[in-house]
Amino acid sequence: MMLQIKALHLENFGPFKGKQVIKFSLEDGVTIIYGENMRGKTSLLNAIRFVFFGKVIGRGTKSMPLHKVGNWEEASAGRHGFMVRLDFDDGGHNYELTRRCVLKNGVSSPSSDDDYGIEHYLKKDGDVLGPQQAQAELKRILPEQISRFFLFDGELLQEYEDLLSNETDMGRRISEAIERILGVPILTSARATLHHLKEKSEHREATAAQGDQKTREFGNQLADLHAQRTELGKEIERLEGDLDKARSQKASLEEAMKKKERVAALLEKRDTIDKLLKQIELKRIAKEAEVQRAMSNAWCTLLSEPVRAVGKSLRERESELQTELMRADVLKSLQVNAGAPCPACMQEVSLEAQERLQASLHCLSGTERAKKDVELSNLRRKIAALQQYEDSGHEGVLKILWDGLEEILIDYSAKRSERDEIDKQLENVDEEALRKTKFDFESVIRQIDVIEKGIAKTRAALDENNADTEAIQKRLNKLSTGTVDSERKRRQLFSELHSLFKEAVGAYREQLRKRVEADASTHFKALTTEPEYAGLQINGSYGLTILHRDGSLIPVRSAGAEHVVALCLMGALQNNAPLRGPIVIDSPFGRLDRNHTRNIVRALPTMTKQVVLLVYDDELPPDLARSELKGKLRGEWMLERVSARHTNLASLKA
Amino acid sequence: MNFDKKTIGIAASNASILANIASTGRFASELDAAKFAMAYAIKGGATFGSFDSVDTKWNVGSFDPDGSMRALLEALFPDAAEPYRLAESLMNEGIRRIGETLGHNGDFYEAIFSST
Amino acid sequence: MTANEESQFQALLETVERLRSERFSSLDAALVKEILWVHSNNAAEPADLSRGVEMAVDRFLNVEGE
Secondary structure, three states: OOOEEEEEEEEEEOOEEEEEEEEOOOOOEEEEEEOOOOOOHHHHHHHHHHHHHOOOEOOOOOEOOHHHOEOHHHHHOOOOOEEEEEEEEEOOEEEEEEEEEEEOOOOOOOOOHHHEEEEEEEEEOOEEOOHHHHHHHHHHHOOHHHHHHOEEEHHHOHHHHHOOOOOOHHHHHHHHHHHHHOOHHHHHHHHHHHHHHHHHHHHHHHHHHHHOHHHHHHHHHHHHHHHHHHHHHHHHHHHHHHHHHHHHHHHHHHHHHHHOHHHHHHHHHHHHHHHHHHHHHHHHHHHHHHHHHHHHOHHHHHHHHHHHHHHHHHHHHHHHHHHHHHHHHHHHHHHHOOOOOOOOOOOOOOHHHHHHHHHHOOOOOHHHHHHHHHHHHHHHHHHHHHHHHHOOOOHHHHHHHHHHHHHHHHHHHHHHHHHHHHHHHOOOOOHHHHHHHHHHHHHHHHHHHHHHHHHHHHHHHHHHHHHHHHHHHHHHHHOOOHHHHHHHHHHHHHHHHHHHHHHHHHHHHHHHHHHHHHHHHHHHHHHOOOOOEEEEEEOOOOOEEEEEOOOOEEOOOOHHHHHHHHHHHHHHHHHHOOOOOOEEEEOOOOOOOHHHHHHHHHHHHHHOOEEEEEEOOOOOOHHHHHHHHHHHEEEEEEEEEEEOOEEEEEEOOO | OOOOOOEEEEEHHHHHHHHHHHHOOOOOOHHHHHHHHHHHHHHOOOOOOOOOOEEEEEEHHHHOOOOHHHHHHHHHOOOOOOHHHHHHHHHHHHHHHHHHHHHHHOOHHHHHHHOO | OOHHHHHHHHHHHHHHHHHHHHHOOOOOHHHHHHHHHHHOOOOOOHHHHHHHHHHHHHHHHHHHHO
C-alpha cells in the first residue's frame, strides 16, 4: 500500500486561472504533462508542496512569498487568494487535503503575506480530522524532510551534489532525512531509551547500596559520581547544541561570503591602492619641495647667459679703462720727470720724442682722471655683483627634477582612476555588511574552536567519571546484599540491552547503505548508456559516485549525469523505505541526450508505481514517450496558453 | 635722492595669472614665481614695459634683502635710473607673457622652458 | 502498522536478532523484539518509550525470578 494521488484541484494558483483539475489514473504507470517553459509546470509541483507544507519555492531554493502566488489576472480584477486540494489514497484510506490562502477581513489591496490567512483541513474517509490528528497523519504520510525524494525538481540538483559532501550542513540534513525514511531512527531511539534507563538503573543501584550499612560508602560515592555524570552529560548536550548552531551559522556565512567573494577581492584591491596612493603622495610632497627649492633660484639660472654676456663686456671695458689709466700714469710721470729716462726702457727720451708723445697721448686732467677712477670702481662693483649670478646652475637639472615630479603625478593619476573604477563597481555594495559577514565568520570559527575544546574537555572529565564509576562498581559487585543484588541484575540487563542496540545501529546503517548502493547501481546500469560504467558507489552520507569497471571512481559529473544518479538514488530509496509514493518530476530530461532519456523513460515505471512527468515537447517528444511506455502511459495532459498569465489544463487522452 | 620704488606690486590683470602659476606647486611662494617671471621677461628680451596701476605686494626689503638683485639689474640695464621700478615692470611683463603662452599652450613646463 | 512499515520492522528485527544471537546470546529474544516494537511507534514521546521498555524489562525479571 502506498501513497497514490488521484486528483489535483487548483483555484487561481499561479497561471491556473479559475477552477481547474488534473486527474491521475489509479493504475500503475506514468502520467505526462506537457508544457513549454513558463507555462506552469513548476507551479504544479509547487501546488503539491503548498498543499502539504504551505510553502512555495521560487528561483533556486528560496521560498516565494505567498501573496505573489495567486493568479495575476484575477488579482488585477480584484479577486485575491488561491486554493489547492489534493485527493489521494494511503494505506487503504482515502484523503482530501485542502489548503486555502484567503484575504484577511478588511483588506482589499494586499501587499504582503500578512494580508492573508491560511486555512487547511484534512478529510479522511469523508470525515474532517482535528488539527492535531491531521498534522500527525500528514507527518506520517509525507514528512517534509524527505519530500525532496518524491517531488523532484530537476533544477534543484545542488541538493544532490550536497550529498557528496557530509561537511555541508545541507548534506548532513539530507542524509539524516534518508536515514529517517529507512528506519534508522527506530534503532537510535531504542539506543537512547536504553541509555537513559541504564543510567536510571545505575542510580537505583547506588540508592539501594546507600540503604545498606555494608555498602553505604560505595553507594554514596556512586551517587556522587552519577550526579556529576548527569551534569557533565547536560553540559555536553548544551555544548553540542551550541556547536550545531555555530556550524550552521558558519555554513550560511560561508554561503554569503562565497557570493561576495568578488566584492571582497575588489575591496582588498581598493585598500591596496589606497596604501599605494598614500605612498605616492608622500613622494610627491618630497619631490615638490625639491622642485620648489630649485625653482626659487631658477630665475638666476634663466639669467646666467645674459649675465655672462654682460659680464664679458664689462670686463672688456674694465680692461680698456685700466689700460687707459695706466697710460695716463706713464705720461704723467714723464711730464713730471722731464728729462728723465723712460721708466720702461731706461733710455733717454729726446725732445722730439717728448713732443710727439704729448701730441698723441691724451692727457688726463685731474677731474677726468677722477671720473675714470669712479667709473672703474663702479665697473668692478658691477662685475663683482654679476659674479654670483654667473654660475647659477643649469636648466638641465631643473628639467630632470620637473620630469621626476611629472612622473609621480602621472602615476598617482593612473592609480586614482583605477580606484575610481573600483568605486564604480562597488557602488551598490554594502561594504559594512560584507565586513560584518567576514568578521562574523572569523568569530564563529573562533567560537567553534572554543566549543570543540570545551566538548573535548568535558568528554575527558566524563571518561574519568566513567572510569571511577567502573572502579567503584567493581568493588560494590564483590559485596552482596538482597536489594543491591536485584538492582545490580536489573542494571546489568539494561547495560547489555544498551550495548546490543548501540551495535545494531552501526550494523543496520551499514546494511542499508549496501542495499541502497546495490539498488541504485542496478538502476544506474539500466539507465546509463556508457558500457564501461560498472555501477555506483555510496559514501557515508548517501552520496553516490560513478564506478568504472576498472574499479576507479569517476569524480566529476555533468548536470545530466547528476540527474541520472539522483534518479537512481530515488529509486533505491523507494525500494528500501516503508514510505512509497508517487514521484513527481519537473524537467527530468532537460540536460540529457536522447538515449539517456529513452532509458530513463523505460526504467521509471520500475522505480515506483506512480510517476508524474512535467516536460516540454523537445525534452520528451510525445512519440518517444508513447513508444517507450506503451501500456504504462496512463495519462497525457497539456498546459495550454490562454494568455501570458492564464494557462489551462487540457487532457490529451480521453 | 633716491626716487626708486620702495614697494613692488602686481597689476590687477596679472594677479590671477600669478596665482595660477604659484598654485602649480612648483614654486614655494608667489614671490619666487614673480622673480622667475622677471627673469623670463629679461631672457625673452624685454626691456621696459609700462604698468600703471599695480597693487602693492612686497616691499623691496623682502624682495631684494641683500641688494644683489639691484646690482644685477644695474649691471644688465646700465641706463635704468630706477632698478626697482624696472624690476617691477619686467616682472609684470614676464607674468603677462607667461599667461599668454599658457593660454595657447597649456603646459607650464613647455611654456617656460622650451621658449627660453 | 502499514505493510511497508511491517516489512521495515522485519528488516530491523532481523539485524538486531542476528547480532543478539551472535554476540549477546544471554539476552532474551522476545524481550529484545518487544523493545524494538515499542520504538516502531513513530508518534510516541520519549517518556512513553521509557515507560514501555521499563515495564517490559521488569515483567521479564519478575517472570525470571519466579
